[in-house]
Amino acid sequence: xxxxxxxxxxxxxxxxxxxxxxxxxxxxxxxxxxxxxxxxxxxxxxxxxxxxxxxxxxxxxxxxxxxxxxxxxxxxxxxxxxxxxxxxxxxxxxxxxxxxxxxxxxxxxxxxxxxxxxxxxxxxxxxxxxxxxxxxxxxxxxxxxxxxxxxxxxxxxxxxxxxxxxxxxxxxxxxxxxxxxxxxxxxxxxxxxxxxxxxxxxxxxxxxxxxxxxxxxxxxxxxxxxxxxxxxxxxxxxxxxxxxxxxxxxxxxxxxxxxxxxxxxxxxxxxxxxxxxxxxxxxxxxxxxxxxxxxxxxxxxxxxxxxxxxxxxxxxxxxxxxxxxxxxxxxxxxxxx
Amino acid sequence: xxxxxxxxxxxxxxxxxxxxxxxxxxxxxxxxxxxxxxxxxxxxxxxxxxxxxxxxxxxxxxxxxxxxxxxxxxxxxxxxxxxxxxxxxxxxxxxxxxxxxxxxxxxxxxxxxxxxxxxxxxxxxxxxxxxxxxxxxxxxxxxxxxxxxxxxxxxxxxxxxxxxxxxxxxxxxxxxxxxxxxxxxxxxxxxxxxxxxxxxxxxxxxxxxxxxxxxxxxxxxxxxxxxxxxxxxxxxxxxxxxxxxxxxxxxxxxxxxxxxxxxxxxxxxxxxxxxxxxxxxxxxxxxxxxxxxxxxxxxxxxxxxxxxxxxxxxxxxxxxxxxxxxxxxxxxxxxxxxxxxxxxxxxxxxxxxxxxxxxxxxxxxxxxxxxxxxxxxxxxxxxxxxxxxxxxxxxxxxxxxxxxxxxxxxxxxxxxxxxxxxxxxxxxxxxxxxxxxxxxxxxxxxxxxxxxxxxxxxxxxxx
Numbered sequence: 001x002x003x004x005x006x007x008x009x010x011x012x013x014x015x016x017x018x019x020x021x022x023x024x025x026x027x028x029x030x031x032x033x034x035x036x037x038x039x040x041x042x043x044x045x046x047x048x049x050x051x052x053x054x055x056x057x058x059x060x061x062x063x064x065x066x067x068x069x070x071x072x073x074x075x076x077x078x079x080x081x082x083x084x085x086x087x088x089x090x091x092x093x094x095x096x097x098x099x100x101x102x103x104x105x106x107x108x109x110x111x112x113x114x115x116x117x118x119x120x121x122x123x124x125x126x127x128x129x130x131x132x133x134x135x136x137x138x139x140x141x142x143x144x145x146x147x148x149x150x151x152x153x154x155x156x157x158x159x160x161x162x163x164x165x166x167x168x169x170x171x172x173x174x175x176x177x178x179x180x181x182x183x184x185x186x187x188x189x190x191x192x193x194x195x196x197x198x199x200x201x202x203x204x205x206x207x208x209x210x211x212x213x214x215x216x217x218x219x220x221x222x223x224x225x226x227x228x229x230x231x232x233x234x235x236x237x238x239x240x241x242x243x244x245x246x247x248x249x250x251x252x253x254x255x256x257x258x259x260x261x262x263x264x265x266x267x268x269x270x271x272x273x274x275x276x277x278x279x280x281x282x283x284x285x286x287x288x289x290x291x292x293x294x295x296x297x298x299x300x301x302x303x304x305x306x307x308x309x310x311x312x313x314x315x316x317x318x319x320x321x322x323x324x325x326x327x328x329x330x331x332x333x334x335x336x337x
Numbered sequence: 338x339x340x341x342x343x344x345x346x347x348x349x350x351x352x353x354x355x356x357x358x359x360x361x362x363x364x365x366x367x368x369x370x371x372x373x374x375x376x377x378x379x380x381x382x383x384x385x386x387x388x389x390x391x392x393x394x395x396x397x398x399x400x401x402x403x404x405x406x407x408x409x410x411x412x413x414x415x416x417x418x419x420x421x422x423x424x425x426x427x428x429x430x431x432x433x434x435x436x437x438x439x440x441x442x443x444x445x446x447x448x449x450x451x452x453x454x455x456x457x458x459x460x461x462x463x464x465x466x467x468x469x470x471x472x473x474x475x476x477x478x479x480x481x482x483x484x485x486x487x488x489x490x491x492x493x494x495x496x497x498x499x500x501x502x503x504x505x506x507x508x509x510x511x512x513x514x515x516x517x518x519x520x521x522x523x524x525x526x527x528x529x530x531x532x533x534x535x536x537x538x539x540x541x542x543x544x545x546x547x548x549x550x551x552x553x554x555x556x557x558x559x560x561x562x563x564x565x566x567x568x569x570x571x572x573x574x575x576x577x578x579x580x581x582x583x584x585x586x587x588x589x590x591x592x593x594x595x596x597x598x599x600x601x602x603x604x605x606x607x608x609x610x611x612x613x614x615x616x617x618x619x620x621x622x623x624x625x626x627x628x629x630x631x632x633x634x635x636x637x638x639x640x641x642x643x644x645x646x647x648x649x650x651x652x653x654x655x656x657x658x659x660x661x662x663x664x665x666x667x668x669x670x671x672x673x674x675x676x677x678x679x680x681x682x683x684x685x686x687x688x689x690x691x692x693x694x695x696x697x698x699x700x701x702x703x704x705x706x707x708x709x710x711x712x713x714x715x716x717x718x719x720x721x722x723x724x725x726x727x728x729x730x731x732x733x734x735x736x737x738x739x740x741x742x743x744x745x746x747x748x749x750x751x752x753x754x755x756x757x758x759x760x761x762x763x764x765x766x767x768x769x770x771x772x773x774x775x776x777x778x779x780x781x782x783x784x785x786x787x788x789x790x791x792x793x794x795x796x797x798x799x800x
Contacts, residue, residue, distance in 0.1 A: 013756050070707075
């Protein structure tokens with residue numbers, strides 16, 4: 001009789017890395033489909049190309065580095081999907097491949113593959129593309145012609161809602177919520193993103209701490225210091241220039257436009273690059289919120305969400321150190337041990 | 338009533354309490370038993386028999402000479418065949434006495450119900466009975482009931498949580514002998530002058546709550562006063578039955594790392610331990626039999642069995658109905674904390690409460706993959722540690738990092754490994770980390786001693 005000997009415990013939970021990644025993919029699908037609906041068949045093409053090239057680069061780099069194959073954990077698919085959701089539909093296709101290469105080869109595999117990247121690969125690739133190809137990455141288009149039309153050059157170039165808010169011709173709140181606006185493929189339909197986020201929360205794949213802290217901090221800052229600083233208004237009579245309703249609308253526009261919802265629920269919550277403890281996660285979300293507010297209101301690039309998440313990614317090891325709790329029952333006289 | 342749940346973390350493994358409705362069966366007729374001289378935490382006993390001696394059930398075989406040692410008694414009647422060293426289930430060499438049965442089951446005539454007249458009598462009685470903590474840790478009970486005078490307990494907690502999957506031995510114990518358990522509780526309460534007892538039961542065993550309530554009512558009827566025993570329902574979550582977690586849930590007291598429950602004036606005893614005290618008061622036969630759960634897909638007839646201590650695992654499996662497929666993994670203890678055996682001729686010891694015989698369907702050893710820092714180990718850790726950090730430190734052999742992560746506070750419950758989606762052997766890694774830290778601490782201590790010695794001599798310290 002041959003008996004297997006292993007250390008306890010002898011029973012394991014059903015969840016695997018693969019099942020978690022599959023859950024994330026499922027959660028991203030509603031927003032992806034919404035993006036395809038609003039941006040036409042070219043969006044489908046960009047998405048598929050991004051996913052396929054991420055898988056391809058993952059396979060090639062593991063092969064070249066003579067390490068075991070990790071495609072089956074589906075993390076490359078998640079990166080590909082997230083990257084595509086962060087790209088404008090009109091992006092030249094070769095840039096998609098370059099972005100995928102940067103995400104998988106440089107950010108992920110060169111640092112040791114899954115679990116070892118210090119920043120989120122999809123966000124790093126997006127920032128890389130924004131810096132390398134600023135024009136292509138910021139020419140927001142809305143679908144002009146037929147759904148099946150592959151041409152994007154003819155599409156009407158449009159500013160994102162963020163730049164339109166102050167001009168007074170912003171899209172309606174409903175359009176913002178449902179996704180009928182300019183923007184990246186995956187970030188436009190807030191409704192679909194929230195459905196996906198709800199799925200992740202119900203499946204316990206993510207915890208609400210980071211998104212709640214992130215969005216909460218950001219909205220509070222926008223409300224008090226955004227359109228107008230309510231604490232420091234000249235003459236004290238800010239009702240002339242702004243009303244509570246205006247402030248409320250400002251908050252709603254800030255929440256519904258740009259990549260805030262996508263970033264807060266799907267990218268800031270990335271396991272590898274966010275802190276481990278609840279306290280750390282709250283601090284991480286708070287930092288993201290502050291940075292997003294500062295970049296959106298005082299920076300001259302429109303990359304508030306991406307930059308804030310990547311900066312907090314870099315701080316994550318330190319946050320983990322700062323927020324490491326005491327063990328159960330640890331008391332003062334024992335603390336020195 | 339609301340189920341209590343206080344500690345953070347924990348996991349929900351599938352209960353698999355398949356054997357909870359099956360009454361316990363006495364197994365007899367074992368051809369031989371192997372009695373280990375060390376069945377408790379502490380130094381081994383001194384063997385007092387020699388080959389050829391006749392022993393009865395309850396005859397002293399191993400005398401407890403040193404403090405912390407607990408005597409060992411013969412569990413069958415027959416002839417001592419051999420005294421030799423064997424490798425115990427956890428890998429350490431232990432002296433063992435092999436007794437061949439005469440199948441007569443004669444009981445040592447000196448075994449009679451004890452007379453207790455003082456606290457010292459009580460402690461001596463507990464020690465002579467060979468009792469150790471039957472929940473699994475095998476801590477000498479006589480030490481537990483003899484706390485330092487400045488740390489007398491004010492609460493007795495009865496551990497009936499039984500949070501390990503598969504195991505139902507305590508559950509059957511309660512169903513079949515609630516009166517003995519109450520007798521044991523009252524005896525401990527009387528001699529230690531403990532004013533209050535709380536029985537903690539997980540809410541997946543509602544029958545237990547009712548049995549105890551009924552039993553307490555019977556006592557009220559008989560004696561005219563309430564015995565100050567309270568039954569509380571706990572949330573079903575592993576490791577609810579871990580000592581520190583149980584104390585915190587029931588009393589709100591936290592046992593500091595490296596301290597014992599008695600340091601927070603609490604005495605925790607397992608139901609089976611208390612049942613044995615109740616039984617010993619009546620019969621006076623030392624601890625020679627153990628109720629254990631046999632379960633697992635490779636067994637023909639899983640159930641609860643009462644077996645003589647020292648019976649070989651292979652004999653027990655055979656006597657309990659045998660296997661229906663070739664076992665792939667045999668575990669001594671529960672699925673979360675038990676030891677996987679490489680051979681099955683071990684004699685069982687006092688604290689064993691289950692043998693799990695896994696067939697191919699339950700035996701899985703998924704390959705490890707990279708940590709994705711999902712934090713499930715952190716969220717599941719009842720001790721609020723960071724298992725993935727400890728794992729990393731162990732693999733880096735970084736003892737200062739291990740100390741920073743408080744590796745020594747781990748209770749090795751296995752929650753982190755259970756929860757890990759990357760299937761990493763976190764508990765194993767943490768156990769290794771503890772060994773590294775112990776070695777490092779010993780090295781530092783020795784270095785300091787050497788330095789102190791050389792300074793005393795007045796010479797310059799060797800560089």
